[in-house]
Amino acid sequence: MDTKKGTNHHTKTITFRVQRFDPNRDAEPRLQEYTFPVSQGMTVLDCLIYIKEKLDGSLSFRASCRMGICGSCAMFVNGFPILTCHTQTFELNADVIEIRSLPNYPIIKDLIPDLTMLFEKHKSIKPYIIRTDIKEIESPTREYHQSPQELEDYLQFSYCLKCGICLSACPTVATDRAFIGPQALGQAFRYNNDTRDGGTAERLDAIDHPHGVWRCHMAGACADACPKGVDPAMAAQLLKRQAAAAVFGRGKKAKPAGVAPEPKNVSRRPNIPDAPPRTVE
Ligand code: SF4
Ligand code: FES
Numbered sequence: 001m002d003t004k005k006g007t008n009h010h011t012k013t014i015t016f017r018v019q020r021f022d023p024n025r026d027a028e029p030r031l032q033e034y035t036f037p038v039s040q041g042m043t044v045l046d047c048l049i050y051i052k053e054k055l056d057g058s059l060s061f062r063a064s065c066r067m068g069i070c071g072s073c074a075m076f077v078n079g080f081p082i083l084t085c086h087t088q089t090f091e092l093n094a095d096v097i098e099i100r101s102l103p104n105y106p107i108i109k110d111l112i113p114d115l116t117m118l119f120e121k122h123k124s125i126k127p128y129i130i131r132t133d134i135k136e137i138e139s140p141t142r143e144y145h146q147s148p149q150e151l152e153d154y155l156q157f158s159y160c161l162k163c164g165i166c167l168s169a170c171p172t173v174a175t176d177r178a179f180i181g182p183q184a185l186g187q188a189f190r191y192n193n194d195t196r197d198g199g200t201a202e203r204l205d206a207i208d209h210p211h212g213v214w215r216c217h218m219a220g221a222c223a224d225a226c227p228k229g230v231d232p233a234m235a236a237q238l239l240k241r242q243a244a245a246a247v248f249g250r251g252k253k254a255k256p257a258g259v260a261p262e263p264k265n266v267s268r269r270p271n272i273p274d275a276p277p278r279t280v281e
Pocket of ligand 1: 071159160161162163164165166167182183186225226227228229230231232
């Protein structure tokens with residue numbers, strides 16, 4: 001490691017072996033090498049941006065927020081799926097870093113996976129609050145009631161970024177692309193466990209089939225890899241319990257929470273402007 005005198009600026013020469021694939025030209029992905037000095041503080045995504053800006057403008061990859069929020073920069077780095085914007089290059093402690101697109105997905109180009117499978121599975125479990133009081137949903141009078149503890153019961157699962165890392169780590173998805181997969185199971189549990197929701201039966205129908213929740217063998221690779229601590233493996237086991245309870249007529253009985261009671265003895269603070277008018281009807 002070189003140290004420039006008088007500064008705290010460390011650099012290290014690293015070779016990146018980066019997956020290249022042009023569907024119009026290549027039969028198989030190949031690896032292309034780029035070697036350059038990496039500065040301390042550069043993330044793996046910063047290194048890819050450096051390659052694209054300084055060495056090879058033809059390299060394609062996907063990224064957006066650069067702060068671990070959007071999930072679009074997920075890649076397979078030195079054999080493990082990670083968010084590249086959230087990984088310090090020096091922390092990999094390697095002189096050679098291999099970067100591929102996420103396994104288990106078709107490749108669109110270079111490092112860009114086709115995530116259609118992820119979003120189709122996600123949509124299939126109806127990832128939204130389902131209720132029968134349509135009038136209240138369309139013209140809400142107040143928020144639905146939910147206690148801080150009830151929020152805690154599903155909060156962890158609501159952190160999902162839809163990055164797709166868990167599907168790329170899952171050994172069952174590797175052998176059965178129709179398996180509903182950890183991300184959708186995590187989100188089915190998130191909504192089933194939300195006290196404002198009344199859609200548990202519909203979601204259990206969506207996951208209780210030959211490629212559904214029962215195919216999860218609890219390998220736990222999804223939970224190990226998830227960058228947000230969602231733990232889809234645990235969600236899958238809890239969903240199995242919900243599905244079995246429903247078969248024996250012991251499923252969720254409580255009605256979805258109603259609107260919160262009108263606050264009492266509350267006066268509006270002065271100088272708070274009115275809410276802007278609705279933009280959609
Ligand atoms: S559960 Fe975790 S790994 Fe899977 S898509 Fe959501 S954030 Fe990514
Ligand atoms: S660029 Fe958004 S999570 Fe990495």
